Amino acid sequence: MTKEEIKKELRQRLRDTYALELEDAGPVELFYSLGGLVKAVSNEKWQKTWKNYLTEGQKQVYYFSIEFLPGKLLKSNLLNLGILDEVRTTLADINVDLEELANVEKDMALGNGGLGRLASCFMDSIASCGLPGNGNGIRYDYGLFKQQFMDGYQVELPDEWLKRGNVWEIRRESKACDVHLFGNVYMKRLANGKLEPVEENQTTVRAVPYDTGMIGYQNGIVNTMRLWSVEIPVSEEAKYHNLGERRTIEDLTAVLYPDDSQESGRLVRLAQEYFFVSAGIQSIIRYYKKLNLPWHSLSEKIAIHINDTHPAMCVPELMRVLMDENGLNWEFAWDITVKVLSYTNHTIMAEALEKWPVYLMKRVVPRIYQIIEEIDRRYVMSMQGIHPQDLIQRTRLLQNDQIYMAHLAIIGSHSTNGVAKIHSDLLKTIVLHDFYVVYPERFNNKTNGIAERRWMQLANEPLSDVMDELITDSWRKAPQNLKLLMNYQNDEIALKKLREAKLVKKEELASYILETTGIQVSPNAIFDVQIKRLHAYKRQLMNLLHILKLYFDIKDNPEIDLTPRVFIFGAKAAPSYSYAKSIIKVINEAADMINNDASLQDKIKVVFLPNYNVSLAEKIIPAADVSEQISLASKEASGTSNMKLMLNGAVTIATLDGANIEIKDAVGDDNIYIFGLTEKEVYNYYENQDYSSQKIYDEDEELQRILDAFIDGTIPNIEFEGQEIYDSLLKFNDEYFLLRDFHDYARAQEQIDHDYKDAVLWQKKSLANIANAGGFSADETVKAYAEDIWQIEPIFAHTEKEGTTNGSHPF
Structure with missing residues (x-):
């Protein structure tokens, strides 16, 4: 469709449906009129598809x-029909922002x-x-x-x-x-x-x-x-x-x-x-x-x-x-x-x-x-x-x-x-x-696999533009061609372009966080992301234990050389899953404590964004530096957030669980941070029944301090939830082995902090993840x-x- 055809169709639909002229229509009327236009275009192809299957x-x-x-389907449908750029520029000609219309859609x-x-x-x-x-x-x-x-x-x-x-x-x-x-x-x-x-x-x-x-x-x-x-x-x-x-x-x-x-x-x-x-x-x-x-x-x-x-x-x-x-x-x-x-x-x-x-x-x-x-x-x-x-x-x-x-x-x-x-x-x-x-x-x-069309072409246009410039746009129809990016792993200009594209999305997310939560975060900090359903086996709680470790480290040594980090959570707990809801409460209270403690000098911030859904994921994933895939080995069937984050240049910290293993094989040991028990070691514990979280706790002063924070008033307003979590880890023997994996997890996090300080090294790791993400295409x-x-x-x-x-x- 040409620009003039798009304008003509939009004008006619606004008149027929809303009795409005194009210049008088608001975002809602424009969205539904544009949606109707897009559906009319696709319906013709839909009908032909039915006929062809039958013929x-x-x-x-x-x-x-x-x-x-x-x-949301507006931009996805425009992209797949091949008219996204035409519609965007047509709307811009009449001073309408496509993003404003896309925001109308639920x-x-x-x-x-x-x-x-x-x-x-x-x-x-x-x-x-x-x-x-x-x-x-x-x-x-x-x-x-x-x-x-x-x-x-x-x-x-x-x-x-x-x-x-x-x-x-x-x-x-x-x-x-x-x-x-x-x-x-x-x-x-x-x-x-x-x-x-x-x-x-x-x-x-x-x-x-x-x-x-x-x-x-x-x-x-x-x-x-x-x-x-x-x-x-x-x-x-x-x-x-x-x-x-x-x-x-x-x-x-x-x-x-x-x-x-x-x-x-x-x-x-x-x-x-x-x-x-x-x-x-x-x-x-x-x-x-x-x-x-x-x-x-x-x-x-x-x-x-x-x-x-x-x-x-x-x-x-x-x-x-x-x-x-x-x-x-x-x-x-x-x-x-x-x-x-x-x-x-x-x-x-x-x-x-x-x-x-x-x-x-x-x-x-x-x-x-x-x-x-x-x-x-x-x-x-x-x-x-x-x-x-x-x-x-x-x-x-x-x-x-x-x-x-x-x-x-x-x-x-x-x-x-x-x-x-x-x-x-x-x-x-x-x-x-x-x-x-x-x-x-x-x-x-x-x-x-994942649909790269949504998770990079739509969600991360700055990165997509860099890909087009470096390796041509062939990757858009053949995601495996992302592998061509490996040719640029020692190209300082290419690495700089990738870093700049990431910063654009981090700035956008930082603005969204401020607007929706009132929390101010720095785009120059590490954006450490865990976004998935809230379940004990996915171990959002272990992420929190590490956050508390850093909190105590800074309190003990305010001059500690720690790269500023923003921990970002997104997750819903099933309404009847009380333990998962307690974890949410505790994360939110710990976040409130940390974010309002000026003595921490903004070295760590914790943000739990509510109502995690596809649109929120499209904001978070392109901005992520670190991808948390920390389920207990043998529990996660595959995962797909790991693939989406990898595609957008986040570097994964992971157990050898689900598709993390295949991601490690694809990117190489130097471009992923692996920690924790293996599946065989987990099953050995099951078979021998010799795991004792109490013993680990009794012998580890650092873990004692972290776990006691749930029950000694350090974290405010969690009297019931803190006790429930404390008991789950000690009285009920830590079903998902958080205490066993904790120090190895902290070690991997320390390595991330060290490596991120070397901007070129980190960008090479990020590039390797993008380049090898094509193998996780849902098309294949x-x-x-x-x-x-x-x-x-x-x-x-x-x-x-x-x-x-x-x-x-x-x-």
């Missing part, structure tokens, strides 16, 4: 995830952390690689929550992201379907001897899809992210006599991860998982039936991916639809199901592998429970005489009146992958070893999924071909 008979993947975390409240952001990076990459792929999730009214701090405590507020509507979505009422919950079911024998399920007293809800176009990077491809919203069917409205009864239905898509500390929350959470699984499976089968192909070809046209255990009910739901609604027998339906489905495991931690009580599954989805029970029975029978009885019992679905959802996903699919090399190895050797014995051919690794990850698991192929050559479809949407 070419493309096999498609459907990526089921309870979380998607796209962030982050889509559809996820929480790494799981949802990975799903969104994958949606971007699947489209950008020309692959036929669709997302399937939930259109949450409020997402997780909007985080604020009051007196240092996390407070959860509703995130009203849909208050002004969502310019990017299309409601497709014609594609709605009914989902049945609760009631009871029994099997009725027919005259031909077959059994047929009879369901009674069900609650029927309407699943209405809202589709958002996922625009590929300058390739003409637009895929679909389908999010389901719940409504009460017209035929059922008479059953609901008051707002409270209606609310119980509407709660199904109100919030992400309803509080499961109480029975009512667990019920909603399970119903929510089934709701989006059932709606997605029904819509896929409805589409497939329009192709008029035999059932045995289903796996040749459809791949369904289970992202973590939340969508594990895809297994029994696909069986239900094939058998109950389409008349297939069990054996035929099961063969199809296993061929169609694949599963990604995202955790090593046993408590994160979902389990549901049998009684709750029976109550919420009785027919699904029957199918799960039969899967379990047949699995046990099929393994008799092949594997030992104890192994069979350990791998079955039903154990101790619970349903093991990871077992369901593994048994009911043809592929199980981990998300980093160490993670996949641990799945095979420890966490899911029994299943690896049963199904060795199903296990594989797909290391996570989804290509591996496409080839090894989904068996789908790109369609670049046909993006402009017209084709005919009879108007059928591929979903």
